[in-house]
Amino acid sequence: MKAFVRNFRASFGPDMGGPMVALVAVLLIFGLAADNFLSMATFGSVAFQLPELGLLTLAMLLPLLTGGINLSITFAANLSGLAAAWVWQTHGGVDAPTSAFLFACLAALGTGAATGALTGVAIAYTRAHPILVTLSMMIFLRGLGEFLTRGGDISGFPSYVGLIGHGSIFGLPVPLLIFLVCVATWHVLLTRSKLGFGLLMIGSNLEAAHYSGLNTRKIVVLVYTLSGIMCAIAGIIMLARFNSVRVGHGESYLLITVLAAFLGGINPFGGFGRVLPVFVALIVLQLLSSGLNLMGANQHLATALWGVLMIVVMAARTLASNSHIFRRKKA
Template sequence: MTQGKSTLYGNIQNRVGATNSRLIIMLALMVVGLGILEGGKLFGPAGLRSMAFQLPELGFLALAMMIPMLSGGIDLSIIATANLCALVIAYMLTSWIPGTHGVVWGAIQAGALFVGLLLAALVGLLNGVLVAYLRVPPMLATLGTMTAVKGLAIGFSHGNVITGFPEPVVFIGNGSLLGVPIALIIFVIVVIPLSIFVNKTPLGSAIAMIGSNERATRYSGIDTRRSLVWVYLLSALLSGIAGVIMMARFNSANAAYGESYLLIAILAAVLGGVDPLGGFGKVSGVILSLVILQLMSTASILLDLSQFITLALWGAILILVSGSVVLKDWISARSKTSSKVAKT
């Protein structure tokens, strides 16, 4: 059993290492090419600052998508969860205004953030129970929760925008420390332990093993159901953090914010080397893919390209990347079958 695990981990390291190398080459080529076209604007202080403020919210959503995909699943409810979390926090911040702005007001702000993230965790727990214990396919389970959560968010807010938050909350999305955006600092603080969790902890290894072969993982003595609950709980918490950053950056919350981010989150995960079928992936690859996609997004704005053209380009990239992964696995399986037939 130990030898089998070592072989699996070796395959994962080889695969993600090759993916990261390709992403670094792609990023270098983009930097050179875009530097020639729009270098002064794109890589100037204003351009870099703009990308640094935009990257964290998409980054948290991409990581929220990565964890379920590692297990062979998917979470379509990440945007709805982020928006519901943001709306509940926004409602509390704009409705429960005390007479003084002292310690009580600070406690209310912290309490609002806690309640919002707790609500996000409950959505993730529901997804985990549906997938792990009721055996609902992840796509159907999270599609159902996405629809239900979005309906709750629209009904709760009546489809309106809630705005006007206190300065400490707005500072999360728009403030900076020594020139570095606070949101980016939060992102780095979360990414480091998350990377260690995915690659170095027993639960992180179990999640990847479930994505490779859930039945074999269960027979090896791992509680796959509990692991899957943790998968969707972590995904929802990361989505909730993304919702906090979005509401803070826009100084508003709405049930329809960030709907186009779902495609980009899936694209960032797949482009970063996360196997759509599960079992393979690394946080560093997702981070590299996020930088590439952020460069593409900012460059398309500077080049005055239509937003619809950019979305179409991202969709085409997603099809090509995911299709190439599936094709590679199919070719590998065929070659192994042919080799066995030749030996017999």
């Protein structure tokens, strides 16, 4: 039995404990408080709503692991969606052929990659703080998007676009399948690639990583470029879900992505963290939101509780860290 427990912990890691406890607690609390919480309707709703927040969280994850942050993720996602919308509009709008789908996706991915690369270059070569650089990029993208759309929405897409946001394959929502593929890709990237090792080294100690022979500038640029690509995927999903694109779509997700990352055990100073605990944390947050909705709570209350949860998580982790240091000194 002890050997089984050791193997289980080795497979999932000690950082999985907090998210799993939170998941069980949410299931128990809302399962008892709301009669229809533990139902297929609830889990189906979560399955369709989770990918939007989840993809943006993955876009935030890599910069956080390097000790940085990307405050422009939602606007990069929407600008990428605008690029895809422009392709469909120029190919006939609702009558755009399926051949336009590839060009629209390439336009979105190229836009996301470009915004991420510009951000990464600015951070890597000027050594400016990521908060300042990404805040500046956020303001730029928002202003550019408002200029291009004149503050309005763009809608009128071919019917096959709706299948991306609302379709199902073998009973599983298409957005969820795309999200799961992205989670698996990020997991492999962080655990099996030199880039994953390098970005964790940078998050632990930038100077040590540089003197160990790593091309830290190249890694930082790649990290933010990949973050931009993930933003583009999120932008395509949001466009398909809402059947429209607007600069402000999903703006409230920004801080929730940071909360999900920290709840999933990501070190706020970089250098440590994994994808799977963050995935569980995202499920917890989405179930919490769905449970409050079923109980008739105002959506603003859910946002407030997410903020309280962030404070509690950070306080608990700080206390646990200080307790560990105290025990080591006492020993």
